[in-house]
Amino acid sequence: IKMAGESTFPDVDSNGSEKNEDVEIIVNVGGVRQVLYGENLNRYPETRLAELINCLSGGYDTIFSLCDDYDPGKREFYFDRDPDAFKCIIDIYYFGEIHMKKGICPICFKNEMEFWKVDLKFLDDCCKTHLSEKKEELEEIARRVQLILDDLGMDASENRWKRYQKCIWKLMEKPESSYSARVIAVLSFLFILISSVVMCLGTIPELQIVDSEGNHVEHPMLDNIETACIGWFTLEYVLRLISSPNKLRFVISFMNIIDAFAILPFYVSLVLTHLGARMMELTNVQQAVQALRIMRIARIFKLARHSSGLQTLTYALKRSFKELGLLLMYLAVGIFVFSALGYTMEQSHPETLFKSIPQSFWWAIITMTTVGYGDIYPKTTLGKLNAAVSFLCGVIAIALPIHPIINNFVRYYNKQRVLETAAKHELELMELYSGEGKIGSSKNELEDLMREGKEHPSWSRQLKVSHSDTFIHLLSDEKHYRTRLQSCK
Structure with a gap:
């Protein structure tokens, strides 16, 4: 029994380390008590638990910098941390690796490892996979939230063109932003369906007409409907390109490449029809136009945008x-x-x-x-x-x-x-x-x-x-x- 005023810390040698290397300490994590031995903890001296062994000679300031509370009579350290995660983390002192228990949030477990000053390299590869997946999910949530916040916010320092550009972008790309944007999305969807149906109807022999050269061509009414659809697709693509905050990323995007391939064959076929006949044989022009018209099937993939x-x-x-x-x-x-x-x-x-x-x-x-x-x-x-x-x-x-x-x-x-x-x-x-x-x-x-x-x-x-x-x-x-x-x- 120590007398009043006598130090409650264990005996130490001249170097400040305990004479008994096998000293044991009691760690209370979230109400769960665990007896740990210095011989095991000193295997990883850079961790927080290993520092507890050597902090007793530093006084209460050093002790409370490492734990939430300390009972000198019982030599018990108190931590307000997750006891389930702690049970997994102390495996490093016995097995040299850590496995995350099923049901524990990977992000919370990572924070617990950082608190106990245990490097993530000791986490097993199977558990690192769960951690990386969770981090990707949080990054995706953060990205979506940030996009919504950017849409809601209007910077007063922006000029009028920037504000108009942002409004057009929301109108063409974000149907959930307003009623007008939803109407435009529905119209675009209907134009895609109409264009696809017209392309199919144009191949029915009964709906085709014979031109002056005796060839079967599409009915003029179907051709006019096709032109109107292409005009809508062109206007939509140009507005989205102009209002895009990142033009390069917009152009190389897969879905935007599909949109471009759905539009370009129409204009290329017009150029070949009116100008190509002067530079090459008429038969070759017709074959090229027919091949380009087949490429109109790419516009059905525009449905994926909606x-x-x-x-x-x-x-x-x-x-x-x-x-x-x-x-x-x-x-x-x-x-x-x-x-x-x-x-x-x-x-x-x-x-x-x-x-x-x-x-x-x-x-x-x-x-x-x-x-x-x-x-x-x-x-x-x-x-x-x-x-x-x-x-x-x-x-x-x-x-x-x-x-x-x-x-x-x-x-x-x-x-x-x-x-x-x-x-x-x-x-x-x-x-x-x-x-x-x-x-x-x-x-x-x-x-x-x-x-x-x-x-x-x-x-x-x-x-x-x-x-x-x-x-x-x-x-x-x-x-x-x-x-x-x-x-x-």
Whole structure:
């Protein structure tokens, strides 16, 4: 028992380190007590727990710089941190690596590792994947929220052209921004459908007319409708290009390239029709015009700009390149093997349809994909057995990668819905806190706050910072910390 006034710290030698290297300490993290030994903690001296072993000789200032509270009688350190994450982090002192428990938010776990001064390199690769995915999600939410905030805010310092440019951009690119923008999006969708229908109707012989040279051409009425649609597409593309904040990114965007390919064939065919006949034969001009008119089918892909489902399908296929590659590899191997076997087995028949192995590729393709046109078929018994095995293997080869592709689509679709909901939730929280607790704040009030934020920087900072469980660090330059009672939803 120590007398009054006697030091409560353990005995130390002349160098300030404890004489007993196997000293034990008690760490209380969120109400969960854990006994730790210096021999294990000193394996990683740069961590916070290892610093606790050597901080006892530095006095209370040093101790409380490392923990929230300290009981000298029990030699117990108190931390108001997440106990579940701490149980995972202390594995580094025993196993040399850390695995994140299922159900813990990766971002919160990363913050816990930073608090305990444990480097992220000790986190296992499987857990790093979850962390990177979560960071990408938060970056996407922050990007969406920032875009909405940029749309709501109007900088008074901008000139009139800049304001007009921003208004046109929202009108043409953001249907959810206003009623007029929704009307324009619906009109664009209808023009795409009308143009596609007109392109199909123009190929019906009964609706075509015969020109002076005896060739069948489209009806003038359909041609006029096509011209009106092209005029709308051209006006839409030019307005979007002029109002685009980044012209280079706009031009090289995939969907904008599709829009350009849907417009250019019309003007190129006009140039070839009126000027090309002077420089080349009329037959060549007609062939070139016909080839360009076929390129009008590219405009059907313009529907993807107005359909979130088509966009989700496109991104899901991008994520499924590996599975699609496996599918093509399985089919390629099967086609080569069964076409070679079919050619070999059918050579004994005098009326064989398998003239060569390359010609047998076509038979193998339509057989493995269970199409079976019947233009090429085996006539020998061995050839028929080979055909049966080939289409059974084809069904299996096609069915194997389908499930992962569907899973990628469902996962990406659900993820997009979650991100959209999270962005809306973050905006609601910003509106709530920026309105000083007025839950009934409307969108107009939020716009007023954005405009007033240019004059009052403090209000703007309040709008960009959401003090909530779903706080996004990327929206603010200030650094905020969570307690163990907060969670990332």
